[in-house]
Amino acid sequence: MKKASAQPLVLVDATAISAQRGGVGRYVEELARESVRAGLSLVVVCQPRDEKAFADMDCDVVMAPRFVESVPLRFLWEQFGLPSLARRIRATTIHSPHYTFPLFTSRHRVVTVHDLTFWSHPDRHSALKRWFFRFWITSTARFGLDVIVPSAATGAEYRRVTRASKDRITVAFHGVDRDIFHPPTPQSVARFTQLNGVTSWIAFLGTIEPRKNIVPLIEGFRRATRDLATRPSLLLAGAPGWDGEVAGAIASAVDNGFDVRHLGYISLDDLPAFLGGAIAVAYPSEGEGFGLPVLEAMSCGAPVLTSRSLSLPEVGGDAVVYTDTTPEAIGSALAELLSDKKLRASLSAAAVKRAARFTWSACLVAHRAVWER
DSSP states (O other): OBOOOSSOSEEEEOTTSOSSOOHHHHHHHHHHHHHHHTTOOEEEEEOGGGHHHHHTTTOEEEEOOGGGGSHHHHHHHHHHHHHHHHHHTTOSEEEESSSOOOSSOSSEEEEEOOOOHHHHSGGGSOHHHHHHHHHHHHHHHHTTOEEEESSHHHHHHHHHHHOOOGGGEEEOOOOOOTTTSSOOOHHHHHHHHHHHTOSSEEEEESOOOGGGOHHHHHHHHHHHHTTOSSOOEEEEESOOOSOTTHHHHHHHHHHTTOOEEEEEOOOGGGHHHHHHTSSEEEEOOSOOSSOHHHHHHHHTTOOEEEOOSTTHHHHHTTSSEEOOSSHHHHHHHHHHHHHOHHHHHHHHHHHHHHHTTOOHHHHHHHHHHHHTO
16 A cells, blocks of 8 residues: 655545445546546545555555444544544545535535435435435535536536535536446357346346336336347346335236346446446436436447436437336337337447547546645
8 A cells, every 4th residue: 555645635535435336436436546647646545445446546545444334433533533634644625525524624625416316306315314415415505615516417406405606516527437338349248148147138227226216117117028029138237225115026027027137236347248238228217416327338338218307418418318207108218229229229329429528537627626726
């Protein structure tokens, strides 16, 4: 592990990211990697389990105490340990990339707000989670902090909710690593099909939570494929979340002869084959702050079906197919994709071209401007 430099510019708090890298985890890792490439002075503080991952990027790394594995103790450490660390290494800026931040410090603070679904879709979150994140999001405005959002739609929602000054909000679109997310080789697709016992499939990637709209997706899939002589599978990938209805919907589909599975976490190495090898990637979410799975699927050359909710049109543009979020609409759109090979080929080519516009280097440029204020 490299030692932290004497006078770092930015201290990035990576203690909140999960061991299985979802969207926020990839965002933090890519931001750190691009900062190293750009020669910026940056230190990452992380949980012990993540030390090697950041050290392998040649980042300056500081390990947080092991007790931050406990969520309540992590929040406590954030308030007292993080400011103390910032003073010790002489950081000028603390970047908190997941909503919460130290309330009392003289350092410049930057906070990433990923989405405002705690207001736009309150029924999709538990009461405790809704209260908790509303408190922290509104606190960023009360303290007059610099806030980074991943889309214009999220920025507009943030300003509407908090009445924050426009000059405190910076839009920094996420990027996609095309060394990882690229159209797969036939060999990698064949390997994936063999390992999972499938011949063709529709893919979903994301945390299993209510706003991802997975139960209507399953019902729409059943509607779209029930009359087909050979049905594709519906493969759901992503961390288990808090949507308790999904397991029942999967069981009902399987009982009625449909192949619907939750594969859980899929490694980054296997994602291009999973996404790019699918007939289509379906992501009919009810609300997103950005929609990284859509961008990653596009970069893999997948025909994508998604919704027009919040930020998703900023990502998909005219290179994806849009649907309403009801089972009937999803089923109709899926049926059209399944029956039109030329449409899928056209979407695939357009998706790769559009995805190339979104780079982590451009994302870093926006962050750097905020960090250096």
